[in-house]
Amino acid sequence: AQSVTQLDSQVPVFEEAPVELRCNYSSSVSVYLFWYVQYPNQGLQLLLKYLSGSTLVESINGFEAEFNKSQTSFHLRKPSVHISDTAEYFCAVSPTGNQAGTALIFGKGTTLSVSS
């Protein structure tokens, strides 16, 4: 079985400050890793994902996450946040290779609040 722990439920930051949203996972099998974002009154949108290859993955809007297998972590970072980054962020995993068990398993989410 897999589980995901998002270590911070709320992260308040000022605009243009750096931010890190922490995610740790537990799994007995190999997993794919994801970050989803949910803006107010909108559905979940994929922000970035790690499937294989380079452990550092980037999104089109400046976020990046690094897969650390030894620490079973997939922390999300952005060097300078904008007001528009205010949203709920979910870390998720899914097991690789097993077609029957490919559903995403989510953490509880981290609310990022960016203020001016």
Added chain:
Amino acid sequence: EAGVAQSPRYKIIEKRQSVAFWCNPISGHATLYWYQQILGQGPKLLIQFQNNGVVDDSQLPKDRFSAERLKGVDSTLKIQPAKLEDSAVYLCASSLDPRRTEAFFGQGTRLTVV
């Protein structure tokens, strides 16, 4: 490309009543998921379909929840009878191929049971 469509967006019912949610996935997506998202928590899988077959329903409370995906396209999720603890957002998602594991989510149906 049209996204995942869900209806209704909001629903308020009394406990012990029944309710149904509808989902139309992205065209051509074989895999369809229903998730339950309780306030303050992450989404939890209720059921996964591959075409019109059930792949995983281990977390579906089968005494009151049911879901079907006739013809491998649209899907409905039903709750009968509803309990107060069923108040949540019900999310539908679809993916082209489960091995690619990129799921696209609808906006969800917010259910309030009073």
